[in-house]
Amino acid sequence: MGIVRIHILPKGAFWLVFLLWNTIEAQIRYTIPEELKEGSIVGNIAKDLGLEAFEMSVRKLRIASEADKQYFSVDLGKGELVVTERIDRESLCGQSASCLLPLQVVIEDPLQLYRVEVEVQDINDNGPVFLSTERVLNIAESTATGARFPLTGAKDPDVGSNSLSSYKLNQNDLFVLNVKTSRDGTKIPELVLQKALDREKQAVHQLVLTALDGGSPARSGTTDVTVQVVDINDNAPIFEKSLYESSLRENSPESTVVIIVKAADADDGANGVVQYSFAEQTPDFIHEMFSIDSETGQITVTGSLDYEESHTYELNIRATDKAVASLEGHCSVQIDVLDVNDNAPEIVLTSLPNPVKEDAPLGTVVALIGAKDLDSVGNGKVRVSLLGTYPFKLKTSFADNYAIVTDSKLDREELSEYKLKIIASDSGSPPLTSQKDVIVRVLDVNDNPPIFSQLSYTVYVRENNAAGSIMCSVSATDPDIGENAKISYSILDCTVQDVSVSSYIYINSDNGSIYSMHSFDYETLKVFQIQVQAKDHGSPSLSSNTTVHVFILDQNDNVPAVIYPSAVMGSVSHQKMPRSAKAGHLATKVSAVDADSGHNALISYRLTEATDSSLFSVSLYTGEVRTKRAVSEQDDSSQRLLIEIKDNGDPVQSTTVTVNILLEDGLQEPISEYRQKTAEPSRRNSKITFYLIISLASVSVLSLLTFVILVVKCVRNSRSSSSCCIRRADSDGYKNPNRNLQIQLNTDGPIKYVEVLGGDMLSQSQSFRSYLSPMSEFSDFTLVKPSSTTDFKEIINVIDASLPDSTWTFESQQTNSPDPTHSGLDD
Numbered sequence: 001m002g003i004v005r006i007h008i009l010p011k012g013a014f015w016l017v018f019l020l021w022n023t024i025e026a027q028i029r030y031t032i033p034e035e036l037k038e039g040s041i042v043g044n045i046a047k048d049l050g051l052e053a054f055e056m057s058v059r060k061l062r063i064a065s066e067a068d069k070q071y072f073s074v075d076l077g078k079g080e081l082v083v084t085e086r087i088d089r090e091s092l093c094g095q096s097a098s099c100l101l102p103l104q105v106v107i108e109d110p111l112q113l114y115r116v117e118v119e120v121q122d123i124n125d126n127g128p129v130f131l132s133t134e135r136v137l138n139i140a141e142s143t144a145t146g147a148r149f150p151l152t153g154a155k156d157p158d159v160g161s162n163s164l165s166s167y168k169l170n171q172n173d174l175f176v177l178n179v180k181t182s183r184d185g186t187k188i189p190e191l192v193l194q195k196a197l198d199r200e201k202q203a204v205h206q207l208v209l210t211a212l213d214g215g216s217p218a219r220s221g222t223t224d225v226t227v228q229v230v231d232i233n234d235n236a237p238i239f240e241k242s243l244y245e246s247s248l249r250e251n252s253p254e255s256t257v258v259i260i261v262k263a264a265d266a267d268d269g270a271n272g273v274v275q276y277s278f279a280e281q282t283p284d285f286i287h288e289m290f291s292i293d294s295e296t297g298q299i300t301v302t303g304s305l306d307y308e309e310s311h312t313y314e315l316n317i318r319a320t321d322k323a324v325a326s327l328e329g330h331c332s333v334q335i336d337v338l339d340v341n342d343n344a345p346e347i348v349l350t351s352l353p354n355p356v357k358e359d360a361p362l363g364t365v366v367a368l369i370g371a372k373d374l375d376s377v378g379n380g381k382v383r384v385s386l387l388g389t390y391p392f393k394l395k396t397s398f399a400d401n402y403a404i405v406t407d408s409k410l411d412r413e414e415l416s417e418y419k420l421k422i423i424a425s426d427s428g429s430p431p432l433t434s435q436k437d438v439i440v441r442v443l444d445v446n447d448n449p450p451i452f453s454q455l456s457y458t459v460y461v462r463e464n465n466a467a468g469s470i471m472c473s474v475s476a477t478d479p480d481i482g483e484n485a486k487i488s489y490s491i492l493d494c495t496v497q498d499v500s501v502s503s504y505i506y507i508n509s510d511n512g513s514i515y516s517m518h519s520f521d522y523e524t525l526k527v528f529q530i531q532v533q534a535k536d537h538g539s540p541s542l543s544s545n546t547t548v549h550v551f552i553l554d555q556n557d558n559v560p561a562v563i564y565p566s567a568v569m570g571s572v573s574h575q576k577m578p579r580s581a582k583a584g585h586l587a588t589k590v591s592a593v594d595a596d597s598g599h600n601a602l603i604s605y606r607l608t609e610a611t612d613s614s615l616f617s618v619s620l621y622t623g624e625v626r627t628k629r630a631v632s633e634q635d636d637s638s639q640r641l642l643i644e645i646k647d648n649g650d651p652v653q654s655t656t657v658t659v660n661i662l663l664e665d666g667l668q669e670p671i672s673e674y675r676q677k678t679a680e681p682s683r684r685n686s687k688i689t690f691y692l693i694i695s696l697a698s699v700s701v702l703s704l705l706t707f708v709i710l711v712v713k714c715v716r717n718s719r720s721s722s723s724c725c726i727r728r729a730d731s732d733g734y735k736n737p738n739r740n741l742q743i744q745l746n747t748d749g750p751i752k753y754v755e756v757l758g759g760d761m762l763s764q765s766q767s768f769r770s771y772l773s774p775m776s777e778f779s780d781f782t783l784v785k786p787s788s789t790t791d792f793k794e795i796i797n798v799i800d801a802s803l804p805d806s807t808w809t810f811e812s813q814q815t816n817s818p819d820p821t822h823s824g825l826d827d
């Protein structure tokens with residue numbers, strides 16, 4: 001049986017058809033490529049069947065297909081088998097290697113059946129096709145090299161050499177392609193990791209896998225392979241700086257931001273989320289002072305910063321990621337605390353202040369002080385000064401140390417304690433200050449003598465005072481304190497009438513009360529002076545003196561003494577007068593003296609008994625006994641008169657004298673004027689007043705003269721000794737206490753007389769006798785010139801002493817120069 005193989009070339013070259021003649025049953029096979037166009041000639045079936053062209057239509061040749069579709073038809077005219085429909089080998093035959101389309105050719109008359117096979121040959125009309133155009137691979141970055149990742153292969157419906165033959169991977173560093181062939185012959189491409197993945201370097205890699213078939217020209221298909229590198233925590237957080245530096249003021253309030261640290265973690269997700277914290281073993285004080293925000297890395301102040309406590313802080317910060325096995329990074333933060341002038345300077349007493357003596361020399365150290373300030377250099381520079389004016393100053397000894405020293409003279413009596421205000425200020429801006437009071441006590445030094453309350457004292461003591469009675473008190477004060485102010489009084493010894501004054505006077509040394517030690521007699525001692533000294537108990541002690549003038553006041557302790565008529569011859573005195581005497585005849589004169597003075601010595605005379613009370617009268621003040629009428633023949637020749645003599649004291653002291661007057665014939669009347677006087681009593685009185693004025697003037701002139709002489713003397717002597725006058729006066733007074741000059745001015749009622757007594761006290765009675773002549777016509781007023789030079793001061797003293805009631809003051813207009821004598825008088 002012959003087989004005709006007809007190869008039909010695509011260009012339909014008939015001459016390539018080999019006709020193999022066989023029986024009717026002989027098979028005819030045509031080979032055509034797939035995908036021929038409609039009308040393409042497969043072969044000349046008539047010829048191959050050995051039929052004439054005309055026979056075909058005559059014999060009704062037709063094709064019966066075994067398949068559903070009729071892909072072929074016969075051109076009856078030409079006898080050619082032509083393609084009527086597109087033939088897709090892949091849909092007809094799939095992957096089978098040969099693809100035959102059987103055809104039955106039926107010819108009638110006679111009926112003949114021929115079998116024709118059309119082999120459809122594959123052409124490379126399909127490329128390899130991947131099921132999906134993109135493939136995503138997740139590969140952990142830690143994956144070891146050499147790991148394989150199978151990919152889905154591509155399909156190519158073509159067969160044979162036109163089917164899938166190879167894979168190709170685009171050029172890359174990481175993967176190579178390996179194609180393995182499975183048991184059924186399919187090729188499986190797989191990626192082989194060549195190099196370690198680093199997500200941080202490149203998280204996604206894009207690959208392109210190309211599948212190629214074996215056709216010519218080859219067809220290809222591609223798919224994208226996306227390799228996503230899966231992160232693993234292979235990166236620790238890393239701080240931007242290993243050392244951060246920041247500074248802030250020490251008084252920064254809480255929650256002040258110090259600095260923000262930042263760490264980065266290259267990892268992804270939780271592996272790359274950074275948390276901040278203080279490093280382990282961070283001391284507690286840092287935790288108290290600062291806090292760090294775990295999310296943001298912001299460091300804030302939580303405590304109160306104090307430069308003086310710590311100038312700098314070093315914080316170790318840790319950053320960790322949130323991975324399960326977290327990694328950490330570290331950095332340190334250096335925080336410098338800046339000084340703020342928040343500390344006031346402090347004044348320190350290096351030594352307690354010493355009490356200082358008031359006579360301490362300038363520059364005596366009283367106390368040592370120091371100053372300090374906790375702040376640093378600028379803010380801590382301290383200036384110390386005294387606030388106010390004191391007799392002290394500050395002396396710098398060495399850095400910030402001062403001595404308080406005396407700067408001027410101190411006087412405890414003025415101020416015994418100083419409160420020194422010391423102020424310290426630093427040089428901050430604004431400066432802070434502080435103040436301290438230092439109390440310095442001033443110690444007493446005995447620099448003040450006691451001072452008497454009066455320059456001099458005047459005491460009046462009645463005569464016949466009780467012995468031991470208190471006379472007066474002197475007192476002195478001393479501004480010092482303690483023993484320096486404790487005063488003892490004493491009487492400086494001197495003599496009064498040749499007797500030590502201490503026998504007259506006693507002084508209570510504690511309180512200055514002065515006592516008389518025996519009673520005084522005015523008639524023997526009228527005035528004396530004592531020197532009292534007040535002495536403090538300081539060491540050395542200081543003293544001062546004062547003079548106490550003691551004036552004895554007269555008491556009416558003396559009875560008037562009758563001087564004339566003298567009672568020497570008996571109690572009765574006999575006087576003679578002529579019978580021819582007219583009225584107003586001065587029969588006699590009774591004279592009496594009273595040792596007292598003043599009122600007590602003012603004597604009055606009164607006729608108390610008379611033989612004939614109509615004949616005689618007694619002048620009240622003069623004691624003159626005169627006839628009231630002419631004597632008559634009837635009058636007794638012996639007239640007895642009892643005259644009472646009284647003084648003006650209280651109580652009155654009186655005495656009496658009896659005068660016998662004998663009336664005799666033949667006696668002549670001696671002085672005639674008396675009659676006139678009797679006749680003109682007013683004229684007589686005015687005459688007496690006139691004489692009195694002259695006498696007073698004389699006394700004044702005398703006193704003035706004496707005074708002027710004394711002053712002149714004094715001025716001369718004062719060139720050598722300034723206080724000669726008073727000293728001379730004093731010493732004279734003590735040396736000659738008996739020498740005395742007395743001026744008595746009776747001021748009780750109309751001025752009756754002025755007595756000036758002089759000379760020794762002891763010769764007083766003589767003086768009296770000399771001026772109390774019964775014959776003196778002007779005995780109403782008697783002036784006795786001082787017998788010797790008597791100091792004027794004494795005169796004045798005596799005048800003063802005589803007038804305790806100060807009814808009369810002596811005024812001197814003599815001197816303009818300050819005269820100690822004068823000032824002494826004014827006391």
Ligand SMILES: *[C@@H]1O[C@H](CO)[C@@H](O)[C@H](O)[C@H]1NC(C)=O
Pocket residue numbers: 473508511512513
């Ligand atoms: C002084 O002391 C005496 C005795 O103690 C006393 O009698 C007298 O009154 C005192 N004098 C003064 C002034 O206190």
Ligand SMILES: *[C@@H]1O[C@H](CO)[C@@H](O)[C@H](O)[C@H]1NC(C)=O
Pocket residue numbers: 492531533543544545
């Ligand atoms: C007080 O008097 C005495 C004796 O006369 C004398 O020594 C002394 O210096 C006087 N004192 C004063 C302070 O005058």
